[in-house]
Amino acid sequence: MGVALLSLTGMLISAYLWMFKHGYIGSLACGTGGCATVQLSPYSQFLGVDVALLGLAAYAALLGISVLGTQPAWADRREPMVATLLLSAGGVAFAAYLTWLELFVIHAICRWCVTSAVLIVCVFALAMLDRRRLARP
């Protein structure tokens, strides 16, 4: 359930950043100009796809998997946990890469990106706890 709530929050943040990048929103509530600098830099795309859109898709997948995992038929099965663990591990690695870019290449910090990085770390931690729960006899 925690994963679902965190993923939904991540989806909203990703949508917010994506809408800004494409001009649907005039300015980001950021505190500094760092969010706009990061979102409008060449690094806001990965392999030609908006990073915010990748985040939106990943969080949507995590939300779907986690809601599925709360259903009675799936509650004690390992597949949702494994999928969440793999997806969030990839997310943590990607967030680390993006944070490195912000610090050492773009030289600007996007607070919403940092928030998203914290969210995906929390999702990964919850997935690890779930893995431990399912491993118990």
Next chain:
Amino acid sequence: MAGTSSMNRFYLALLVVAVAGGGLLYWQVRRGVPSIPANVTVTVADTAGFQGYFLGDPDAPVVITEYADYQCPGCQSFDMVQFPDIVRQLVETGKVRWRYRDFPLSIHPFSRMAAHSAACADDQGKYWQQHALIYQGQAAWSRESEVSGTFRGYATQNGLNLTAYDACMMSAKYAGRIQASYDEGVRVGVNGTPTFLIGDRLYGGLSNSDALKKLVDSLTPSGPPLK
């Protein structure tokens, strides 16, 4: 496995987050993006009592008017490299009063937005601070697709009241003033940026602050040579 009431609370929590977040996004979209129109009709109110942005002693013997465009690389270079020396050597010594006029070229899509952002900062007494940040960031924001967020970031850095700044930007209330500034430049013969009006002559470029010092010296014969 979670009980029915627990699941209901979970779905309710998801619904609350989705509705609250979706509502905030909708509100952000409805707020829109500021847009500063070009070629507006200039009204008397647009220019009443406003002659440009001034720096220096009102009684300085020489007034230099700079016609510049925030998105012009030459203007950025002048503002970053030469202007600080000019301020130190000529403006702060009381020899020159600097007057800045917007001359947004049509080839630069964000010039009017930048000029308007600085004008809104002027409402809060932070014109020159916003002016400096806009020029400093020119290389970055010139590549952006939508710059209002970046300028708002500068407003934040300058400690502006963002509610008032946002209202000012959304109203585009200085579009006429910017147009009037441009029209003035055209009237006096400006055809590129930066251009400087010193006395009654236009100078297309100033190679360095020393050249400007000599020029100002020649215009103030009664005063001692500038140090």
